[in-house]
Amino acid sequence: MSILPKTLAEAAAQALCIANSQEKSEYSRLCARAWQAGTISRVGLADIPPEPAREESPVLVPPTEVPRRKVTQDPEGRIALLHALAHIELHAINLCWDIIVRFARTPMPKEFYDDWVAIADDEARHHLLLCERLKQLGSHYGALPAHAGLWQGAEVTEHNLKARLAVVPMVLEARGLDVTPGIIVRLRAVKDFESADRLQIIYDDEISHVARGKRWFEYLCQQDAEDPIESWQNIILTLFKGRVRSPFNTEGRDLAGFPIDYYGPVADL
Template identity: 80%
Template sequence: MAKIPSTLSEAARIALTTANSIEKAELSRAFAKAWQQGDIQSVGTAEIPKEPAREDKPELVPPREVPRRKITPEVEGRIALLHALTHIELHAINLCWDIIVRFAATEMPKGFYDDWVSVADDEARHHLLLCERLDQLGSYYGALPAHAGLWQGAEVTEHNLKARLAVVPMVLEARGIDVTPGMIDKLKLAKDYESADRLQIIYDDEITHVAKGKRWFEYLCHQDNEDPVESWQNIILTLFKGRVKSPFNVDGRNQADFPIDFYGPIADL
């Protein structure tokens, strides 16, 4: 059993500086439970790691060098897909803890921390689910190269909580809402119902994560007397060279209370 730190920020620092992905995920779940049960009560502050600790594997490469993720009855393509998703979920764990420790000095309601601890717990559960599935298919996380650029969204928003919320849940995770249903359908066509079921869990949780990110983004906009739609569009057009990627899963985004008024006018349609 992991020793429970005295503050949430220290829990975040420990999770971020844990290199092994399984251990990081298990610590994340233990720390989330401790916060939810009141064993950790203070947010506090802690040293912010420059970047999350990681093991030597997977090798990080440019996106074009990541193995193709073609979903067919052959296991290799499905393993490539699940490996890529496992890497994304690990990145998501790190982003959750980073937003907590990095912006701990920003005065926010307790509900903000409740939400982000809950999301960290979800992302850890997702990572473990996918690691388990890779093992069942005869592989493991680290067996293939992985995307090297996923931390960029954290780096470009490291000094601005509003921008972090605009980019991570409302662009990166919202993209998961768009693409995951298609993956689920293809896995079912390949008769890999077990993997499809696990992606369905992730998809359902992604909707709640986008909703939480948007809610706190709007909270900060209202604190600053800004229009949320205009503010979000300005942030995205400033930070991204291109526009927001389409096509969109409008129904899924609507379930997350993220209407097309936000992203439609700056989409690459």
């Protein structure tokens, strides 16, 4: 798809309608460059796709049926791990474009769209990095079953931008900050430095993603004259029964400006 849309919302809708993950990633990067260069300059409005298009593979299954992701010298477990992470990154691309097209009617500063376009570009780059590594290991994205429940966070927040920001960057992506450093250590222990280096890139980028999401969550709280910590915890109480998963990488979360004051009181300690 080489013809650029006239507005960012149209670009977002078109990205969501691309089924092939490689094409979606490349188109996402193309649209990000166009927005950043000013070739696409208006946010506009577009019809919201009911859900992202996808190919027949990977087959989506419950979390309990996803292949084991054990990091060993045997590449099978590492392939399963990288496949699962590539699936998460593809989901993240969709979430970025969905937040743009879905909430385009909500008055937000241009910087909000700058941030989410930049994050979509990052997530597309991450997906391509992981797909490339899978090919180097003799596999490909779509070769294994994948988690079926990842879109639920979008569905439960589809009518509320504040809730979307509370859940996607500040719960789901923040969880990535908790688990990725340990995965990097295990990959390096089996001398898979190539995979570890790619995850380090992803981890470093995700710190800024959490920070940006928190920034805009707090912006909306300020608009509504709400205490952001109390508001975030109330959303978590409603959507996650008041509990977020531990253990936490407090160092990474602190780098994102996301202190334990937020999540400590609602942790499943």
